[in-house]
Amino acid sequence: MKKLLVILFATLLSLPASAATLLVAAASDLAYCIDDLAAAFRKEVPGAVVKVSTGASGNFFAQIRNGAPFHVFLSADMMYPTELAKLGAADGATLRPYAVGRIVLWTLDPRLDVGQGLALLRDPRVARVAIGNPDTAPYGRAARAVLERDKLWEAVQPRLVIGENIAQAAQFVQTGNAQLGIVSLATVRAPRMAGVGRYHLIDDKGVAPIEQGAIVTRAGSREALAARFVRFLGSPAARAILERNGFSLPAAAND
Known part of the structure; x- marks a missing residue:
């Protein structure tokens, strides 16, 4: 685990330093639409650079808890980002559901x-x-x-x-x-x-819904784009992309 974290840190920290570079850890169920979401965000924020890594939410949870410098975490559940907030590794005030999976x-x-x-x-x-x-x-x-x-x-x-x-x-x-x-x-x-x-x-009667949560990490609290990206996920443009790719949507938030 420590060796993987060293490799991850070296890769992410080798990226060009820029106030307009956003590092996003995204659940793998977003693999087919995260590029579209990033492109739509760049239309709203010209010049923004969005670097995305996709993988298992639990693995990202462990990496962020141990200091991985991601700015935004898009989990496939609410549990992992909620726990990061409890641990002080993310800003609980920014936690919001962005999609519901099936x-x-x-x-x-x-x-x-x-x-x-x-x-x-x-x-x-x-x-x-x-x-x-x-x-x-x-x-x-x-x-x-x-x-x-x-x-x-x-x-x-x-x-x-x-x-x-x-x-x-x-x-x-x-x-x-x-x-x-x-x-x-x-x-x-x-x-x-x-x-x-x-x-x-598959009928989901009797099992918990797969409510997916986005949160700004501790590292992201120093990057203005992070909170903006999380809010963007509730925009009509982002919700249309998510719905087109098979996600149900949580109630629209009033930001």
Whole structure:
């Protein structure tokens, strides 16, 4: 972990120093739309440079807690940014929900009928099922929650292929390393993924919603663009991008 942090620090600190450079740590479910969000933000703030890293929310939580110089953290849940605020590693006054995620059952295997929902996991032809890591990825945690709700967790565990984050879980399905995946709706609804495989929206009754939170970190409190970017996520332009990419939206805030 310390070696990874040293590499991360060296990479980020080698970036050109500029008051208009924003370092954003973004949950991997944003991979297909974060560039669009950054481009829309640059239209509002000409000259701004947005440097984005995507990955598992839990890993970013650990890095920011240990001093990684990200300015903004876009988590796939509210728990990690809330905890950073409690630890003094982020500004709790800036915490806001920016999106609500959903999970889907997704396959590229034409023999499998995802319309059956999670019952399909009982099919003996399904040898491998990909999910994000429940310990670090909120979408992996959500996958485990629905499997436990439907009394499938113990039966499915031997067949699980665990991705570090939800993007890697989706890659396992795309590369054939898993026949099915429980991935984010945003992954399969992204315009660039149109027509790739088939998916079924998983009923989220009885499990916590995947409410996603943005926060300005302690390092970001010294960068004026950080709070502006978090507020931007509630703008009509940002909300349109998120909705187009498969996210539900929290109630609009009055800023």
